[in-house]
């Protein structure tokens with residue numbers, strides 16, 4: 265069996281990555297030991313953090329040159345020495361970007377679990393997986409919107425943002441407004457995602473349009489991008505508003521950020537909290553219970569953008585930077601067997 269393993273060849277020189285930033289090694293397929301699984305990778309979830317961790321600047325995890333990429337994936341069990349798993353099972357796991365991998369499920373804790381084969385496999389990396397969970401945590405554990413709130417979500421057509429806006433709508437908040445790049449994405453977010461409005465941040469009149477879309481100001485801002493979008497949102501925040509700082513993709517590369525002026529935050533008594541979804545795994549079962557029901561009834565949607573082939577991993581990362589993706593970006597490594 266051929267087994268390719270993706271490693272980082274160098275720190276990228278610019279925000280977009282190139283094939284030369286990656287080195288794909290041929291490595292042997294390891295024999296699974298006691299309590300281990302050998303799995304074949306089907307889909308790899310690619311999130312904006314994959315680009316941020318290639319920098320030397322601090323991020324959740326920083327990669328050194330030569331290190332393999334690791335991330336969430338859907339895989340199929342080829343050989344099992346672990347209780348509760350048999351060949352053919354589909355699993356959500358955290359593993360190397362490779363054709364095959366070997367690991368002990370017990371050592372991965374909440375990252376490794378069996379999934380039902382009756383739903384689309386990739387949705388377990390998306391609305392029902394880590395990005396959906398991130399949206400759920402940002403709303404339920406951090407921002408806690410009420411029924412009278414206007415909620416604004418940036419990167420609203422992306423994996424986390426699209427889930428966040430839909431979940432805010434389903435919990436009965438007053439108004440949900442997305443921010444996305446381009447008229448087509450904005451239309452999609454409103455028509456398919458059920459947001460009340462969506463504003464194009466690339467439009468020169470973005471600030472005016474956002475103000476019009478939020479006639480009563482903004483109570484909750486679900487922050488995914490930072491940069492200029494953040495600077496346009498802040499003046500519209502209402503007193504006692506909450507900001508859930510999920511991520512700042514506009515700042516993962518070369519854009520210099522001068523940060524917010526904090527005085528308005530004091531005067532408006534805003535609550536601003538950064539969070540990492542993986543600190544909240546105790547809520548994962550509750551999240552799955554709620555969202556799977558909505559997904560099965562068609563109320564909660566989860567689009568997926570697919571780049572085929574492990575060798576095209578740079579394209580998958582660039583898709584998040586250019587905004588080519590709609591919903592969750594994944595790499596399809598293989599078909600299920």
Ligand SMILES: NC(=O)c1ccc[n+]([C@@H]2O[C@H](COP(=O)([O-])OP(=O)(O)OC[C@H]3O[C@@H](n4cnc5c(N)ncnc54)[C@H](OP(=O)(O)O)[C@@H]3O)[C@@H](O)[C@H]2O)c1
Nearest residue numbers: 311312419422423424444445488511512513514540541587
């Ligand atoms: N805190 C956590 O635990 C956690 C977990 C997962 C992800 N995150 C964060 O959540 C955010 C979304 O991640 P994701 O994986 O779901 O990615 P995503 O939203 O699916 O894709 C990123 C989107 O960001 C937008 N974008 C890119 N550059 C931009 C810029 N300069 N200004 C404005 N928008 C820009 C693009 O959409 P447009 O076409 O609309 O520009 C792109 O589609 C990221 O900041 C990520 O780091 C945080």
